[in-house]
Amino acid sequence: AQSVTQLxxxxxxxxxxxxxxxxxxxxxxxxxxxxxxxYPNQGLQLLLKYTSAATLVKGINGFEAEFKKxxxxxxxxxxxxHMSDAAEYFCAVSDWNNDMRxxxxxxxxxxx
Amino acid sequence: DGGITQSPKYLFRKEGQNVTLSCEQNLNxxxxxxxxxxxxxxxxxxxxSQIVNDFQKGDIAEGYSVSREKKExxxxxxxxxxxxxTAFYLCASVGGGTGELFFGEGSRLTVL
Numbered sequence: 001a002q003s004v005t006q007l008x009x010x011x012x013x014x015x016x017x018x019x020x021x022x023x024x025x026x027x028x029x030x031x032x033x034x035x036x037x038x039y040p041n042q043g044l045q046l047l048l049k050y051t052s053a054a055t056l057v058k059g060i061n062g063f064e065a066e067f068k069k070x071x072x073x074x075x076x077x078x079x080x081x082h083m084s085d086a087a088e089y090f091c092a093v094s095d096w097n098n099d100m101r102x103x104x105x106x107x108x109x110x111x112x
Numbered sequence: 113d114g115g116i117t118q119s120p121k122y123l124f125r126k127e128g129q130n131v132t133l134s135c136e137q138n139l140n141x142x143x144x145x146x147x148x149x150x151x152x153x154x155x156x157x158x159x160x161s162q163i164v165n166d167f168q169k170g171d172i173a174e175g176y177s178v179s180r181e182k183k184e185x186x187x188x189x190x191x192x193x194x195x196x197x198t199a200f201y202l203c204a205s206v207g208g209g210t211g212e213l214f215f216g217e218g219s220r221l222t223v224l
Contacts, residue, residue: 036213041218043118049210092213098162100157103154104153104154
């Protein structure tokens with residue numbers, strides 16, 4: 001089965017700074033990759049998804065992610081962090097059978 | 113509006129009691145999922161169902177049971193056999209043709 005690894009369970013940035021959340025997938029190229037965001041006591045919301053149409057994927061709230069096959073990575077970035085970006089972020093991979101697997105999550109803190 | 117509804121949002125249970133969490137969707141999705149979320153462990157798959165009257169165990173099915181009698185509904189029962197049931201439970205369905213999961217708001221179960 002596919003799997004993803006998120007590097008760093010906690011990331012802290014200052015407001016206005018670059019956000020970089022790291023995700024690496026298992027060696028076989030997955031059909032679909034996702035980033036989800038979760039606010040406290042809520043379900044997960046889709047930020048963006050990779051479906052092989054383009055390696056640079058733009059999502060909601062100014063986030064984007066780049067699929068790099070050579071590095072087996074799908075890191076999430078945002079040029080300038082806002083206080084409202086503070087949340088938990090999950091990278092996920094899905095195969096052709098809709099078997100979705102999640103990373104352990106990265107909690108993003110934004111300092112004023 | 114289409115979506116996934118989970119109830120109750122908060123639930124308290126005494127040890128030794130079974131409890132059933134409700135999940136209803138009006139997205140016309142075939143596949144539905146139950147995940148368990150614990151701090152620092154991401155989401156772990158409990159059960160999933162690709163079609164009515166059929167379901168499969170996920171990674172941590174022990175102590176849980178499900179049914180799928182209707183396309184719209186996928187209730188999860190947490191039985192007394194589940195040794196550590198206190199957790200946040202998320203229901204989801206898949207749609208969009210790209211494996212994207214749509215989540216409910218979650219149910220937080222606390223065993224007293």
